Amino acid sequence: MSRSPRALAVVALGAAAGLLVSAAAPAGADAVRFTPGAPGAGDPYFPDMGNGGYDVAHYDIALRYDPKTKAIQAVTTVTARATQDLSRFDLDFQGPLKISSLTVDGHPASYKRTGTQELVITPRKGLREHRRFQVRAVYSGVPQTINDPALGVSGWIPTADGGIMLNQPIGAATVYPVNDHPTDKATYSFTLTAPKDLTTLANGDLTGRRTSGGLTTTRWEARNPMASELAMVAFGKYDVVNGRTKGGVPNLTATDHAMGISAADAKKFNEQTAQVVDFEAGIYGRYPFTSTGGVTVKAGVGYALETQGRPVYDLGRHPGAIPSGDLLAHELGHQWFGDAVSPQRWADIWLNEGFATYSEWLYYEKFTGKPVQDSFNADYATPASDDLWKGKVADPGRDHIFDGLVYDRGAMAIHVLRTTIGDKAFYKLLKAWPTSHRYGNASTKEFVAFAEKISHKNLDDWATKWLYSEGKPAL
Ligand SMILES: [Zn+2]
Structure with missing residues (x-):
């Protein structure tokens, strides 16, 4: 996400739901003990987010948007594999959307909605460990917009001609049933239907379009594993520009009519996106996804977000x-840092935002002549008494994951690491880290160990001062 200030919010999220009491396993013929999957993924910042007991492989999300009612009609199919013998399991699903049908492997399943976002599903029979299963939910309504007092606006956001889904960190569950934690990445298919005068957009590659009865349906395939916080769909009036970067990456950009962007600038947006992708691929290694691009929108959220590939x-x-x-350098830099390799826990988000901010510094040096060292010096000049130096970079606290300490101190930490290990090891690290963790997750501890391995240096002192301690470190 960009550092633009987030809108003030008014609605607090509900308190965490208590743990559900585990029922005794039914006495099956084979005496397997089926137990409920955990209602959270174990992230201390967001205890309700994500769930346990299964691993999602694919989401197939079909949404039909009606501009008259502002509502969606949806069918989402979640394909997953059990990681324990499951008596029941949760998906995250939040807000007023009403479920009309829910099946597991084609059989009606009982379900209830508890707490803020738990959709508790009990299949007809227990699901053995390793078993693949499909949950299909049919639902409709006007999705919720989340206004978190500390984290701003996310989820489904109405726009002048439609709406857009922006999920970081906790918005995905407002639009589809999801295992909503970055550690459960999956591939996605989107089938988006709207009146033919509207454009529909999503992550991934546009693979089909048909119009009938006044409605246009587009099909999008996101073939690279993606965290739910990075999924995006949009309905509205957009101009679309298709291109390809010089490096060969398909590049689809779109500009919202409500923004009043000229055709020449829409083309420039596409070209500059291509230029930055290729520049960053030269430093960070091959672009990690099957396509790139971007969407400019008037959504009233006041930020930009690194939704995957677009x-x-x-x-x-x-x-x-x-x-x-x-x-552009910030959000596209995230494609390597945050999207291809995602944080293990939200406390690790400096691994996203520090590198995205450092991407801005590298951009300035290349395209404006401002040395990276000058960018560092300007931030480091912040007085020791400033709030910037409060809190820990690698554990900022739930309400501070989008604060300056994560972005600016994150980038400063990276620059001091560079001066500690030298440019040769540093540039090797910039390529090797996203490449070796592509489509996965990693923690701060793993990053420090990885940097030590590449540089053959003990980095305890650097990590203690720049990541794990409060206050302004001496140079
Ligand atoms: Zn960012």
């Missing part, structure tokens, strides 16, 4: 504007 830029306060080069 970042979204809300520049609603700047009519006619396209994203600046440094903003």
Whole structure:
């Protein structure tokens, strides 16, 4: 996400739901003990997010948007594999969407919705460990917009002509039933239907389009594993530009009519996206996904987000504007840092935002001539008494994951690491880290160990001062 200030929010999220009491396993013929999957993924910042007991492989999400009622009609099929003998399991699903049918492997399953976001599903029979199963949910309504007092607006966001789904960190469950934690990545298919005068957009590659009865349906395939916080769909009036980067990556950009962007600037947005992708691929290694691009939208959220393969830029306060080069560098830098390799826990988000901010510094050096060292010096000049130095970079606290300590101190930590290990090891690290963890997750501890291995240096002192301690470190 970009550092633009997030809108103030009014609605608090509900308190964490208590653990569900485990029922005794039914006495099956084979005496297997089936137990409930955990209602959370174990992330201390968001105890309700994600679930245990299974691993999602694929989401197939079909959404039909009706501009008259602002509602969606949806069918989502979740294909997963049990990681324990499951008596029941949870998906995350939040807000007023009403479920009309829910099946597991084609059989009606009983379900109830508890707490803020738990959809508790009990299949007809227990699911043995390793077994593949499919949950199909049919539902409809106007999805919820989340207004978190500390983290801003996410989830389904209505726009002038439609809506857009922006999930970081906890929005996905407002639109589809999901195992909503970055550690359970999956591939996605989107089938999006709307009146033919609207454009529909999603992550991944556009693989089909048909129009009948006044409705247009597009099909999108996101073939690379993706965290739910990075999934995106949009309905509205957009101009689309298709291109390809010089490095050969298909590049689809879209500009919201409500932004009043000229055709020339829409083309420039596409070209600059291509330029930055290729620049960053030169430093970070091969671009990790099957396509790239971006979407500018007037959504009133006041931030840009690194939605996978196709970042979204809300520049609603700047009519006619396209994203600046440094903003492109930030969100596209995330494609390697945050998207291809995602944090193990939300406490590790400096691994996203520190590198995305460092991507801006590298961009300035290449395209404006401002040395990276000058960017560091400007931030480091912040007085020791400033709030910037409060809190720990690698454990900022749930309400501070989008704060300056994560972004600016994260980038400063990376620059000090560079001066500690030298440019040769540093540039090797910039390529090797996202490449070796591509489509997976990693923790701060793993990053430090990885940097030590590459540089043959003990980095305890650096990590203690720059990641794990409060206060302004001496140089
Ligand atoms: Zn960011």
